[in-house]
Amino acid sequence: MDENKNSQSQNPQKKHQIIKPSFYVDDERRVICESHSQIERIRTLSSLADLPAFQESREIEKILTCKACNHYHNDVCYFPKEEIDRIEKDRLAYTFNCKLCGGSIDRPLTVMYSIYNKEKFNVQIPLICCTCFSNLDDDSFIANSRKRILMLSLSFAFSIFMVIYYGRIAILSNIWGILLFGITLAFWIYLAIRDVRKIIFLFRGRKYYKKTYGIAKKRDKGKYVDEFPFD
Ligand SMILES: [Zn+2]
Ligand SMILES: [Zn+2]
Structure with missing residues (x-):
């Protein structure tokens, strides 16, 4: 108690x-x-x-x-x-x-x-x-994200190439070959998925940016009267 x-x-x-x-x-x-x-x-x-x-x-x-x-x-x-x-x-x-x-x-x-x-x-x-x-401060988000998407796309294309390359070797080899190249294959698949995820995030981010910060920018330029239907 x-x-x-x-x-x-x-x-x-x-x-x-x-x-x-x-x-x-x-x-x-x-x-x-x-x-x-x-x-x-x-x-x-x-x-x-x-x-x-x-x-x-x-x-x-x-x-x-x-x-x-x-x-x-x-x-x-x-x-x-x-x-x-x-x-x-x-x-x-x-x-x-x-x-x-x-x-x-x-x-x-x-x-x-x-x-x-x-x-x-x-x-x-x-x-x-x-x-x-x-990037928001110096207004470079759109330009920088475009560059990043381009780099990630190249990296993704290379990963896919490696997946196909090692995938073919693995399929054509014996059980030890499948085990050995399977690990390499998994690594490149992982990289490809990682790149795609980043690309999707950036595309979503750009969409969000244009929706939220785009309006503020148009306002800055004094064009907002045309942009708002309720005006
Ligand atoms: Zn606290
Ligand atoms: Zn960020």
Whole structure:
């Protein structure tokens, strides 16, 4: 009975201490949590002009994760410790993909920001990787993705050629040959599938880009009156 009493008196106290995350995106397109226990250090690092940019960003990247936050360690964050662990595990297993290129999301807080907005405000913020973010900034996503699709298509064609080449050898050889060339064959099939997946992701990303960012661009140019049927 003593145990029961203890947990009862602990719970309301714990609820009181829950720390809500508060996110913003800085000039470098990094998601920052203002409730992070090391926020002062993050602010200092990002304001240091004389520190080489590379060193600065590496230092910040190291802290810009819930795992470097006291609220995670004391389990007082809006996100329970187990949930953060689970999300991190999923992120490292490449569960979260960039909406534009399908690549993995490297920054933990980018994922937390997206999940928080969805849970709390029912707002879906697209996950976008650092490379695509910089492509958005200098307006080079369409050109770069076209180049990448071309390279991937060449790589895919080569993989298919190798699949046919080794496939023929495997079929024509004895049992040992089938085993030996079968492994090589599997490798090239794997590469071909990987290329196709990336190409599909990029095509979807381009479609999404044109749908969402294309409108904003047309607006910039002042053509929006023609683009909106309800105007
Ligand atoms: Zn947190
Ligand atoms: Zn991307």
